[in-house]
Amino acid sequence: MNIILSKTTSKDTINEVISYMDNELSPLLYRLSKHRFSTRPPSYADVLIRWGCSASVDTESEVVYNKNIKQIKDKGVVRKLLDENDIPVPEPVDLTKVDPYEDLPLVVRPATHQKGRDFLLFNNISDVLDKGYLISRLDNPYGSRLYPKTHEYRVHIGHGKVLLVQEKVQTSFEHVGENWNYENGYSFVVIPWKQYRKEIVSLAVEALEVVGLDFGAVDIMSDPLDHFLPIAVVCEINTSPRLEGYTAQRYAEYFDWLIRTKETRHFEIPPDLSARHYIFKHRELRDGDYDLDFKE
Secondary structure: OEEEEEOOOOHHHHHHHHHHOOOOOOOEEEEOOOOEEOOOOOOEEEEEEEEOOOOOOOOEEEEEEOOOHHHHOOHHHHHHHHHHOOOOOOOEEOOOOOOOOOOOOEEEEOOOOOOOOOOEEEOOHHHHHHHHHHHHHOOOOEEEEOOOOOEEEEEEEEOOEEEEEEEEEEOOOOOOOOOOOHHHOEEEEEOOHHHOOHHHHHHHHHHHHHHOOOEEEEEEEEOOOOOOOOOEEEEEEEOOOOOOOHHHHHHHHHHHHHHHHOOOOOEEOOOOOOHHHHEOOHHHHHHOOOOOEEOO
């Protein structure tokens, strides 16, 4: 038996991914509202895939994917971990001692958030005086200086290789705001592999390796208006992004590959290779035709 444990992933996303898969699965939904599984987990599973779910289970398994998922539950802690491992992130700000001359514009988020919600932006001292009290309403908030991005990408990684890359674009101009979320007309679109940028995909791979995940989606902001800032920074890491159409098909291919190979090693990509070498090719997922080495 092969199992996917899911918590925040929507049922529509799960069902679409499973519909594209060849292998038999017993998906178990972890319902946050009831804090219990909709189906009692079995005592044993050949493969257990943690897809946005860190809940404890009494299930023995030969192979567990994303077993370190609890480590990235707090997005502020993840930012700190990445920063300590020399992965560029927006400049952290200590919220207990904000310097109005050095730390503004300031972005504040809670430890857990979804879909671009709970986004507080303080552009100046007046904003801090008017809206500063809102910070206390957030759960374990963390702060960073605003990174004035001009591009944002979501890089989906599996075992150290790229499943696909999406770019966030504004498709509706009804609302305008610093927060590039759905309410302000932004959405992710898949971009062709010829448009992949090495500095973006390699940063995503490095970030996921630091937090110890087998797969996930890394949100990266790039090309800031301030040219003294890093060319790209990691915004956050998602373990259960919304998937549909081609994105769901790619995850289905990858999950089939996990179940078939039970591979635990990640790919090793030499630093001198171009962005296209990071792609997890269809033939590699189908036939196990590997042209790169694994990390030991």
